[in-house]
Amino acid sequence: MKLYSIYILNKAGGLIYQNNLDPSLNRLTANDYLVLAGTLHGVHAIAAKLTPTIVGKDSTSTTSGTDPTANNALLLSTGKVQNSNTNKTGLGSIETDLFNLYVFQSLTGIKFILITSPNPILQKQHEQASETFRHLYVLYSDYVMKDPFYSLDMPIKSQLFDLKVGELAALV
Amino acid sequence: MSSTAGPGSGTTSSSEEAPDILDTQSYVNAASLQFLLQELVPTSIRVSHKLADTNTLLSLADKDETSTIDKPLSSIPNDLPGTVNVLDLAALDQDDVSLRVEAYGYTLGLKLAELLLYKNTRFAGTGGPGSKIVDILDIMKFVCRDVWKCLYNKQMDNLRTNHRGTFVLVDNNYKLISSLSSPKGIHDTVSKAKVHLWFPCGIIRGILKSFGVDGNVTAEITQFPVVTFNIYTSINN
Amino acid sequence: MSKKGDDIWKNVDKINSELFTLTYGSIVAQLCRDFNHNYHEVNNQLDQMGYNIGIRLIEEFLSRTGAQRCQSFKETVEVITKLGFRVFLNIQPAVENWSSDGRSCSIVLPEPNPLNEFVEIPPTKDLWYCQILCGILRGALQMIQLDVDVNFVKDTLKGDDKTEIRLKLNKILKDEVPAGED
Structure with missing residues (x-):
């Protein structure tokens, strides 16, 4: 799986970070990226309303992540890291012939969006995307939250964060 | 305490002493301290x-x-x-902002030296540094090695002195400011980083004071993220 | 970096708890001197510091532990005491005194805790030494759309038998819950 680009949206749906990791991608204008982010935010929310109601809360019925109570119980009993993606009914992923798009949402409303190369073996790529989101979330917490010059919900302009994201993309 | 029966060990083992209460070291998450320090300025x-x-x-x-x-x-x-x-x-x-940040460091430094010296001497027998601190140069080495290791997990990169009470300590990648990067560019970063530097200056001044040495500590950024600490004492060595 | 299923506490960067205690003590002492022993001001400053820390700390907590949304306030408090305090301060407080509607409870901090170990405060009834914790809890929970009241009711530094924080859920900020959770 090759990472093409990463978008980070704040809880209002505004774009706070965008990085084209593949240098061969065409660059859009800054405005285009903002519009794209806003559209994704809207589509994600609309999808939440359109999704058929999930019957019961068994872990087999959801696509991304497990039932929250079971997740937390497992977390407390084992002390091991779990998956914190709260994206249950919103737009989870888009798969096309040219690219795949994955959405991860945290409890605080931050959305991470990955655009990757297409891959016919879907389940494996889902897991890989999941792992990548986890590392990305840790990087966000380390280099953005702990940056004393960063104002919450504002665009991220940290060079260190760019560097670390580049390293993560190279590892994938 | 007697050890369980095993091949060749039928006698009590003296290595299994009751745990010394002064020996236990408790830890907290480094992120807790980092968030606390982020709120200082x-x-x-x-x-x-x-x-x-x-x-x-x-x-x-x-x-x-x-x-x-x-x-x-x-x-x-x-x-x-x-x-x-x-x-x-x-x-x-403003001066009093810097003075206050320095004061946070000073109070910390006064107590920190005792804490670290105690830990050092305990392990002196097991091959730790444990050297006696005799003169001002030893104090400076203590700062460069042990204090910096405790605070930033690395040692100071360079220590120079003119043997007349002035010391220059250089850290080539000072952790507190190395991850600072203002979106407005390097000049803004450097001017904001200056205030943060008063905290370690205070720590060093506090440590010197706890040894009975009055000193004057300032810091400057020659080339980001290299930080130079200038220490003036009245002691001739 | 940790993978799913890794032990959380094992992967945490650790420092000596005394360094933390001394740093916090230095800050509180200086605040007392600056405000001329007006302890209400000191409490307010500590609360503000805590609030600022809390709104950032929550991301650190979620990214390192992978916790999901709790289905009840009881579960929330359980995650806070068993995971949150453990991951950041390496202590596990006890929870007691639940109200009948399940919306408020007391968190009792174990003795000693890294903030107030070996500390003595001047003889006063006004200073809440660990007030920063209240700010942190309030800020962190605000970010996950829970409006809570957090205050100290007892403090061993003042001579009480235990250090107790009262936690009360005011409301869940339903409008701010992100889309996509059911």
Whole structure:
């Protein structure tokens, strides 16, 4: 799986970070990226309303992540890291012939969006995307939250964060 | 305590002593300290601002107030939780902000030396540094090695002296400011980083004082992130 | 970096708790001197510091532990005491005194805790030494759309038998819950 680009949206749906990791991608204008982010935010929310109601809360019925109570119980009993993606009914992923798009949402409303190369073996790529989101979330917490010059919900302009994201993309 | 029966061990094992209560070391998450230190400079600015504002001085709080997401933290414009506008104020250059940050470090430094020396001597027998501190140069080496290791997990990169009481300590990648990067560019980063540097200056001054040495410590950024600490004492070595 | 299923506490960067205790003590002492022993001001400053820390700390907590949304306030408090305090301060407080509607409870901090170990405060009834914790809890929970009241009711530094924080859920900020959770 090759990472093409990463978008980070704040809880209002505004774009706070965008990085084209593949240098061969065409660059859009800054405005285009903002519009794209806003559209994704809207589509994600609309999808939440359109999704058929999930019957019961068994872990087999959801696509991304497990039932929250079971997740937390497992977390407390084992002390091991779990998956914190709260994206249950919103737009989870888009798969096309040219690219795949994955959405991860945290409890605080931050959305991470990955655009990757297409891959016919879907389940494996889902897991890989999941792992990548986890590392990305840790990087966000380390280099953005702990940056004393960063104002919450504002665009991220940290060079260190760019560097670390580049390293993560190279590892994938 | 006797060891369980095993091949060749039928006698009591003296290595299984009761755990020494002074030997236990407790730990907290390094992120906790990092978040606390992140609040040092903004708090100092807010306190300075509050004390300088003569209106509020007369009506200091007589009850506890709680912070909420939309309640301003001080009368500095746009100072809401989560924002860093408090750092943009020209007040950042004020002397008493720096003095207060230095004071946070000084109080810490006074106690830190004793703590680290105690830990060192305990392990002197097991091959730790454990050397006696005899003169000012030893104190400086202690700062460069043990104190820096405790605070930043690395040692100071260079120590120079003119043997007349002046010391220059150089850290080539000072951790406290190496991850600072202001979106406005390197000049802004350096000027904001200067205030943060008063904290380790205070720590070093506190450590010197706990040894009975009066010193004057300043720091400068020659080339980001290299930081040079200049220490002037009245002791000739 | 940790993978799913890794032990959380094992992967945490650790420092000596005394360094933390001394740093916090230095800050509180200086605040007392600056405000001329007006302890209400000191409490307010500590609360503000805590609030600022809390709104950032929550991301650190969620990214390192992978916790999901709790289905009840009881579960929330359980995650806070068993995971949150453990991951950041390496202590596990006890929870007691639940109200009948399940919306408020007391968190009792174990003795000693890293903030107030070996500390003595001047003889006063006004200073809440660990007030920063209240700010942190309030800020962190605000970010996950829970409006809570957090205050100290007892403090061993003042001579009480235990250090107790009262936690009360005011409301869940339903409008701010992100889309996509059911």
